[in-house]
Amino acid sequence: MNMIEAAAVHVRFGDRVVLESVDLAVAEGEFHGVMGPNGAGKTTFFNVLTGRVKPNRGRVLLAGEDVTGLSPHRIAAKGIARSFQIMTLFDEFSALDNVMMGLPEFRARSHDVARAAAGDSRFAAKSSEALAAVGLADKGDIRAKDLSYGDRRALEIAVALAQAPRVLCLDEPTSGLGSDGVQRLAALIARLKGRLTIVAIEHDMEFLFSLADRISVIHWGQVVARGTPHELQQNEWVRRSNLGKFA
Amino acid sequence: MAAPLLVLDDVRKVYTRGRVIRRPTFTLQANLSLDEPDIVGVVGPNGAGKTTLFEMMTGSNAPTSGRVLVAGTDIHGVKYRERDRLAIHYHQSYQVRRFRKRIPSAFLAPSPTRTPLVHLFDEPQFNLQDGYIGFMLDFFRKLRDEGRLVVLCMHPTAAWHLDILAEIAGRFLFVAGGGVTAVANFGALVADPRCRxxxxPEMTKAADAICHGAVHSST
Structure with a gap:
């Protein structure tokens, strides 16, 4: 079964068509890359998947259940987690607290962040696990703002992972990372691959072509091409370009 | 028989200057019919009226006289927000011009279709490095094969731009001097002295080479 599916998603902002018609079906455990030029509609599409933008037409299904137009927190509760292109961490809080504050059961339990963060070990254990998964096991006590850029990006993923999502949406996870940061992220994704359904917008083609099971190319608010990295590289113009190098 | 996909029926656009005595500053005329799904290349110098032509085709800029019919429907008689359900204009955002909406939408007709029949790509950014060109060209073909009309405007400044036009376009429109000329194929386009x-000189040479079967390298 498809874990996440979008059918004929159409979004307009006033007079402007932002997504003409986007279809996507991602199987359980698949790592699906989304690429496309700037302004193609990739982030808007993510916003539709995660409930931040309600489509004018079309549907989003999570494991067969229609979640179109639900609020972001209801969609998150159903199991779609995301990281953002721009980081959204609480700078003054420790890495562990950041993860903990992302836990749905934590948020449901109390709004008194300080008390809750100091207390419940069950949440802490779960959060530590997520930190360990992204290689931040020994950095839980460090304030988010004191972490390196690469660690902050990893922390963002940990925040998403702690929610035990069924689908993880990553918006440009490699942006701003140096080459060793990208390698570390690639290793992390490789570990998560198969266990988690991942949809990732990414500009780093080498990253995407080496990791993705399939890739959708979005342009002009539509999927203009889709296939395995190998299939996409068969195109003659692609061979002539930098993309051809990753064959 | 189905109506032609796009008809410009004696379309004229006259831009004027002056409030009392209106002096025409620019006139664009077009009379053409694109009956079948196809990929149509559009070329012509800056200021020749390409943008005005596209705006009329996609319903944002009303012609002074004449009609624009998309699959038999007068696009300028359709509700403003539904015109892109007939013909959609993909342009750079800075190029978007807004026009007065004289008739309230309530008095206009709904679009008979939900997915655009005419797709107009206005100087899309092609970049040899990123490889998207191949996907874009395949997408144009897919749209055509699904029964749509693709209009692709390009401003060739490199030999490979001409490669793209020669490879992809089934026919051409040459826009110059306030007129629009339909041209049957790449060879006929390049043979037109106005186009040359x-x-x-440099692009003409490259175009001639394509006509004689030469293949360009990407560098």
């Missing part, structure tokens, strides 16, 4: 003068 627009392309300039």
């Amino acid at each position: 003068s627009y392309l300039g």
Whole structure:
């Protein structure tokens, strides 16, 4: 079964068509890359998947259940987690607290962040696990703002992972990372691959072509091409370009 | 028989200057019919009226006289927000011009279709490095094969731009001097002296080479 599916998603902002018609079906455990030029509609599409933008037409299904137009927190509760292109961490809080504050059961339990963060070990254990998964096991006590850029990006993923999502949406996870940061992220994704359904917008083609099971190319608010990295590289113009190098 | 996909029926656009005595500053005329799904390349010098032509085709800029019919429907008689359900204009955002909406939408007709029949790509950014060109060209073909009309405007400044036009377009429109000329194929386009003068010596040479079967390298 498809874990996440979008059918004929159409979004307009006033007079402007932002997504003409986007279809996507991602199987359980698949790592699906989304690429496309700037302004193609990739982030808007993510916003539709995660409930931040309600489509004018079309549907989003999570494991067969229609979640179109639900609020972001209801969609998150159903199991779609995301990281953002721009980081959204609480700078003054420790890495562990950041993860903990992302836990749905934590948020449901109390709004008194300080008390809750100091207390419940069950949440802490779960959060530590997520930190360990992204290689931040020994950095839980460090304030988010004191972490390196690469660690902050990893922390963002940990925040998403702690929610035990069924689908993880990553918006440009490699942006701003140096080459060793990208390698570390690639290793992390490789570990998560198969266990988690991942949809990732990414500009780093080498990253995407080496990791993705399939890739959708979005342009002009539509999927203009889709296939395995190998299939996409068969195109003659692609061979002539930098993309051809990753064959 | 189905109506032609796009008809410009004696379309004229006259831009004028002056409030009392209106002096025409620019006139664009077009009379053409694109009956079948196809990929139509559009070329012509700056200021020749390409943008005005596209705006009329996609319903944002009303012609002074004449009609624009998309699959038999007068696009300028359709509700403003539904016109892109007939013909959609993909342009750079800075190029978007807004026009007065004289008739309230309530008095206009709904679009008979939900997915655009005419797709107009206005100088899409092609970049040899990123490889998207191949996906874009395949997408144009897919749209055509699904029964749509693709209009692709390009401003050739490199030999490979001409490669793209020659490879992808089934026919051409040459826009110059306030008129629109339908041209049957790449060879006929390049043979037109007005087009040769627009392309300039270097691009003309490259275009001739394509006509004679030469293949360009990407560098």
